[in-house]
Amino acid sequence: MQRNSQDGALEILASSTLNSIQDQGRRHSLTLGVSVGGAMDRFALSAGNALIGNDLSLAGIEVVFFPFRLKFHADTVFALTGADTGANLDGSPIPAWWAVPARAGQVLSLGAPRVGARAYIAVTGGIDVPVVLGSRATDQKGGFGGIGGRGLQRGDRLPLGAPTLGSITGNPKAFPQAGLGAAIQWPEVRADAHTTVRVLPAAEWDRFAPEVQEQFLSVPWQVSADANRVGYRLSGPELVALCQDSLMSHGIVPGTIQVPSSGQPIVQLADANTCGGYPKIATVIEADQRLLAQTRVGGQVRFVLATRAQAQAALRAQHDDLLALSRALGTVTA
Structure with missing residues (x-):
C-alpha cells in the first residue's frame, strides 16, 4: 500500500465497533462465497466523494452508532452525507450533505440522527487502508478489510490517500471556507412514518x-x-x-x-x-x-x-x- 504525508491524519476519539471503513464493496467476489459488503447506503458515500472531488470508489467512514468523534491531524476537506446527525466541527454546525475544509487539530462530532440512520464521512484522498479482494471495505463477518476486519475503536489513526490530481480539495485553503453542499431529494426516513x-x-x-x-x-x-x-x-x-x-x-x-x-x-x-x-x-x-x-x-x-x-x-x-x-x-x- 502506498503511503503519503497523510498517514494517521484522522484519529478516532469516540466510536463503536459498529462503525467501520466502507467503500463500494466486493461485487465480483460472490463466486468466492464472499459477501458484497461495502456501504449500506452506496449513494450517500458516492455523493460525499463527489462533493470533494474524490473518485467515487474511495473508502470513507460509515457511522451507525452515535455519538461519534474524530480529530483531524492534517489540513484536509471532508463531506458529510446520509443521516442528518446535527454534526459540528469545533462547535460550528455542519448541515447534512455538505463539504467543508478542516484544519489540523479540529474535532468533528456527530450526534444521534434526526433523520435517517447512517451517516458517511468522505475525506480528500479517501481512507487509505489495504485493498483486499479488490476493496477496502470492512467485512467483520469474514474478519478482513478495513483495519484488520474490525470496526473502529477509540485511538485508531487512519491514513488518507493522495488527493485526486487537479482537484480543488488537494489544497484545503482554496476550498470555500463556508463549504458547499448538494440538494439531495430523498424521502425522510423516520420511525413514525x-x-x-x-x-x-x-x-x-x-x-x-x-x-x-x-x-x-x-x-x-x-x-x-x-x-x-x-x-x-x-x-x-x-x-x-x-x-x-x-x-x-x-x-x-x-x-x-x-x-x-x-x-x-x-x-x-x-x-x-x-x-x-x-x-x-x-x-x-x-x-x-x-x-x-x-x-x-x-x-x-x-x-x-x-x-x-x-x-x-x-x-x-x-x-x-x-x-x-x-x-x-x-x-x-x-
Whole structure:
C-alpha cells in the first residue's frame, strides 16, 4: 500500500465497533462465497466523494452508532452525507450533505440522527487502508478489510490517500471556507412514518397464494431489533407458503427477501449471506436498498411491486445524479 504525508491524519476519539471503513464493496467476489459488503447506503458515500472531488470508489467512514468523534491531524476537506446527525466541527454546525475544509487539530462530532440512520464521512484522498479482494471495505463477518476486519475503536489513526490530481480539495485553503453542499431529494426516513420500497417478484413468489402476496404488499412491516449489516428481520403478519418443502441452498444477493418457517420476512442487505434455503418472495431493487439502510429499528416499511424497466431506470437516475453533481463541481469522477 502506498503511503503519503497523510498517514494517521484522522484519529478516532469516540466510536463503536459498529462503525467501520466502507467503500463500494466486493461485487465480483460472490463466486468466492464472499459477501458484497461495502456501504449500506452506496449513494450517500458516492455523493460525499463527489462533493470533494474524490473518485467515487474511495473508502470513507460509515457511522451507525452515535455519538461519534474524530480529530483531524492534517489540513484536509471532508463531506458529510446520509443521516442528518446535527454534526459540528469545533462547535460550528455542519448541515447534512455538505463539504467543508478542516484544519489540523479540529474535532468533528456527530450526534444521534434526526433523520435517517447512517451517516458517511468522505475525506480528500479517501481512507487509505489495504485493498483486499479488490476493496477496502470492512467485512467483520469474514474478519478482513478495513483495519484488520474490525470496526473502529477509540485511538485508531487512519491514513488518507493522495488527493485526486487537479482537484480543488488537494489544497484545503482554496476550498470555500463556508463549504458547499448538494440538494439531495430523498424521502425522510423516520420511525413514525413508513418508507415505501420497490420490489421485484423473486423466484418463489408463486409459492405464496395471491392473498398472501397481497398481504405482503398491503401491510406495513416493522424493522425489528434483529437488524444489522447482514439483514433486517421484519415484524408483521405471518406469511405462509403454499408449499412448505425445504429448498436446496442457493445463491442470494443483497435485497433478497426470504421467508423462513416463522413467516416473518428477512431482507438481506450489504453483508448478505451468499446462499440460503428459505423461499424468496421478492427482491428490493438496488436503487431502494439505501432506503432500508436509512430506516431505524422500529421504523416501518411498505413494499410495492416494480418492473425491471423501473428498477433499471431508478439505478440510472442515481448514476445520472452523481454525474451531474460531479460536473457541477468541475470534478467528473463517475
